[in-house]
Amino acid sequence: MDTLIELRNIVGEKNVKTDQIERLCYSRDMSVHEGIPDAIVYAKTTEQVSRILKLANDHDIKVIPRGSGTSTTGAVLACFGGMILDVSRMNKIKEINRKDGYAIVEPGVICQQLNNALAPSHFFPPDPGSATMASIGGMVSTNASGNRAIKYGATKDYILAMEVVLADGRVMRTGSIVPKTSSGYDLPHLFCRAEGTLGVMTEITVKILPMPEYIAFAQAWFPSVEEAGKAAEEIITSGIPLSSCEILDRFSIDVVNKAMGLNIPDNVECILFIEIDGNRHAVKENIQKIDRISKECNGLGNQWDDDPSKRLKMWAGRQGLVPSLSKIRRGAKIIPFVEDFGIPMSKIPETIRELQKIRDKYNFPIPIFGHIGDGNLHATLIIDGRNKEEWEKVKQIAQDFIDLTLKFKGTLTAEHGIGVAKAPFIHKELGLSHEVMKTIKKALDPKNILNPGKLGFDDTAKDIFDHFTYKEFVETPDQIQSFGQAVDNEIFACINCGFCRAGCPVFAQTELESENARGRVIMAYYLMKGNLEPSKEVADKFYLCTTCLNCKTTCPAGVMVSEIVEAGRRRLVEAGFLPEIHKTLIENMKTTGNPFGEPKEKRTDVFPST
Numbered sequence: 001m002d003t004l005i006e007l008r009n010i011v012g013e014k015n016v017k018t019d020q021i022e023r024l025c026y027s028r029d030m031s032v033h034e035g036i037p038d039a040i041v042y043a044k045t046t047e048q049v050s051r052i053l054k055l056a057n058d059h060d061i062k063v064i065p066r067g068s069g070t071s072t073t074g075a076v077l078a079c080f081g082g083m084i085l086d087v088s089r090m091n092k093i094k095e096i097n098r099k100d101g102y103a104i105v106e107p108g109v110i111c112q113q114l115n116n117a118l119a120p121s122h123f124f125p126p127d128p129g130s131a132t133m134a135s136i137g138g139m140v141s142t143n144a145s146g147n148r149a150i151k152y153g154a155t156k157d158y159i160l161a162m163e164v165v166l167a168d169g170r171v172m173r174t175g176s177i178v179p180k181t182s183s184g185y186d187l188p189h190l191f192c193r194a195e196g197t198l199g200v201m202t203e204i205t206v207k208i209l210p211m212p213e214y215i216a217f218a219q220a221w222f223p224s225v226e227e228a229g230k231a232a233e234e235i236i237t238s239g240i241p242l243s244s245c246e247i248l249d250r251f252s253i254d255v256v257n258k259a260m261g262l263n264i265p266d267n268v269e270c271i272l273f274i275e276i277d278g279n280r281h282a283v284k285e286n287i288q289k290i291d292r293i294s295k296e297c298n299g300l301g302n303q304w305d306d307d308p309s310k311r312l313k314m315w316a317g318r319q320g321l322v323p324s325l326s327k328i329r330r331g332a333k334i335i336p337f338v339e340d341f342g343i344p345m346s347k348i349p350e351t352i353r354e355l356q357k358i359r360d361k362y363n364f365p366i367p368i369f370g371h372i373g374d375g376n377l378h379a380t381l382i383i384d385g386r387n388k389e390e391w392e393k394v395k396q397i398a399q400d401f402i403d404l405t406l407k408f409k410g411t412l413t414a415e416h417g418i419g420v421a422k423a424p425f426i427h428k429e430l431g432l433s434h435e436v437m438k439t440i441k442k443a444l445d446p447k448n449i450l451n452p453g454k455l456g457f458d459d460t461a462k463d464i465f466d467h468f469t470y471k472e473f474v475e476t477p478d479q480i481q482s483f484g485q486a487v488d489n490e491i492f493a494c495i496n497c498g499f500c501r502a503g504c505p506v507f508a509q510t511e512l513e514s515e516n517a518r519g520r521v522i523m524a525y526y527l528m529k530g531n532l533e534p535s536k537e538v539a540d541k542f543y544l545c546t547t548c549l550n551c552k553t554t555c556p557a558g559v560m561v562s563e564i565v566e567a568g569r570r571r572l573v574e575a576g577f578l579p580e581i582h583k584t585l586i587e588n589m590k591t592t593g594n595p596f597g598e599p600k601e602k603r604t605d606v607f608p609s610t
């Protein structure tokens with residue numbers, strides 16, 4: 001039997017998509033890479049996942065597991081075709097057990113969704129910047145973490161047990177709900193950081209913690225990066241259990257000052273955003289110690305607060321930085337490459353200085369910020385994907401970042417993972433352990449059906465320009481079908497984060513990527529590139545948007561989706577693809593002056609008679 005028919009038998013007709021529009025909408029993530037799948041299959045149960053993998057294994061079909069698609073590295077892209085196995089609809093919280101400190105979730109449960117269910121008594125500590133959209137399955141697969149990692153660790157520290165479907169379709173349960181076990185190999189953690197290359201998780205048991213009694217937070221200003229670094233090091237090594245310690249360099253401060261009107265004075269070269277939680281009395285004592293250390297390190301003042309409603313304001317500079325970066329130059333955006341390297345904490349000030357030298361050497365805007373407390377720096381590149389010269393520089397800068405990280409015995413990725421983006425470089429960091437990983441991969445997935453091309457296993461991504469999505473813009477710009485500079489810039493400002501999956505009334509009904517803002521921006525992008533031609537089907541997608549602007553409130557890059565939708569509609573109408581219903585409405589307006597086609601004299605009939 002045809003495999004597509006079999007797939008439809010397993011999950012139902014409407015849960016297998018092979019149309020070009022939907023496939024293109026699954027071909028991008030935040031990375032600079034592109035991979036167009038042959039099909040998207042939506043699974044709802046473990047049994048379905050098991051049957052799908054057995055079928056795929058029998059027929060050598062590649063399978064790319066996917067949660068919310070917020071990957072920054074291309075890990076979720078079908079670079080060699082095959083099917084995307086979308087498990088985002090497996091999103092039930094099966095059990096919350098506060099007494100024993102665990103929760104059992106399906107893989108598509110969103111981090112924020114779990115925390116909402118646990119509040120106010122408990123929480124799930126890993127807090128990536130994408131917590132409103134990242135799925136627990138995706139977080140386990142990449143070992144996601146966030147500001148609180150300094151005290152609470154990363155996702156790996158919360159994995160107790162899981163149910164995984166192996167490449168051949170067998171269903172394995174591994175781990176235990178109890179806090180400790182010494183029963184053989186630690187298999188649950190084997191699937192952590194595996195980026196979907198070893199199996200598909202269908203259920204995950206995670207550890208949860210009681211909410212701390214008291215939380216205080218501060219902004220600490222310093223006259224130099226070195227003094228801020230020294231203060232952070234002394235605070236942490238003196239045993240004060242900070243729950244967050246974030247750093248922003250002057251370049252980043254200038255960005256938020258300008259974009260958010262923050263007025264941080266010129267003599268502040270570096271800011272630490274600090275948070276400390278726990279017993280109220282102990283926290284207050286530690287605040288005094290932190291203030292003393294900051295003073296000894298020439299700090300320019302610490303501003304503290306403990307009112308949760310003021311936290312956002314206090315941390316505005318840190319929280320608002322990433323969105324502000326997209327507004328420096330419209331059309332240019334954050335490009336993740338080696339953007340999340342980890343280095344020993346003591347080397348942070350030195351690393352920041354080295355990064356600033358790289359910034360000067362290439363005369364390139366590189367804001368430097370990150371989680372100083374766990375040695376995780378983000379030196380992000382803001383570039384216009386259409387600009388050839390900028391790409392040439394980026395390639396050299398990426399290499400300098402890698403050399404710097406390895407010089408300090410760091411890791412190329414502290415939280416985002418390898419995917420395609422770091423695949424060309426990862427062997428340099430991993431050495432023999434990379435070979436051992438390949439052996440494990442071969443044992444569990446001998447036909448290499450699960451997420452091939454990732455983690456640098458099969459040498460298919462040798463260069464950052466492999467599977468490169470901007471090729472046409474850089475090499476044949478004259479063939480690009482522009483919407484006009486302003487709209488093109490909006491399309492390029494989109495970072496494909498998918499945060500707009502939340503709040504879109506159309507997506508809430510249909511759960512199709514092509515029917516949320518990310519999907520529509522991707523369609524407009526491909527209309528520009530020429531991969532997608534105007535058609536009735538594309539017009540239907542563009543006209544389904546209600547232009548309600550909900551996506552504007554969730555969009556970290558402030559993308560004007562309504563302008564993109566309007567430009568898309570204009571092009572589609574010009575090409576002769578106006579949906580039938582709109583043709584009727586326009587005709588009615590012309591002939592009767594109202595969209596319903598009723599004669600003028602009947603206009604008042606809609607009102608009830610008195």
Ligand SMILES: Cc1cc2nc3c(=O)[nH]c(=O)nc-3n(C[C@H](O)[C@H](O)[C@H](O)COP(=O)(O)OP(=O)(O)OC[C@H]3O[C@@H](n4cnc5c(N)ncnc54)[C@H](O)[C@@H]3O)c2cc1C
Nearest residue numbers: 067068069070071128129135137138139141144145196201
């Ligand atoms: C704006 C923005 C900010 C971010 N901030 C952070 C941050 O602060 N910290 C951080 O760590 N990350 C961050 N990320 C990266 C990303 O959100 C995380 O990697 C997240 O964990 C991915 O979750 P997801 O559901 O989107 O997974 P996806 O992107 O769908 O998938 C990621 C990987 O997991 C695999 N996978 C997904 N589900 C399963 C499953 N059930 N079984 C097996 N494999 C699976 C996929 O194959 C893929 O390899 C950020 C991303 C964006 C866009």
Ligand code: SF4
Nearest residue numbers: 504545546548549551
């Ligand atoms: S404007 Fe369109 S894409 Fe955005 S939330 Fe509304 S319906 Fe969805």
Ligand code: SF4
Nearest residue numbers: 494495497498500555
């Ligand atoms: S429109 Fe905004 S929220 Fe949606 S994917 Fe693009 S950047 Fe993210």
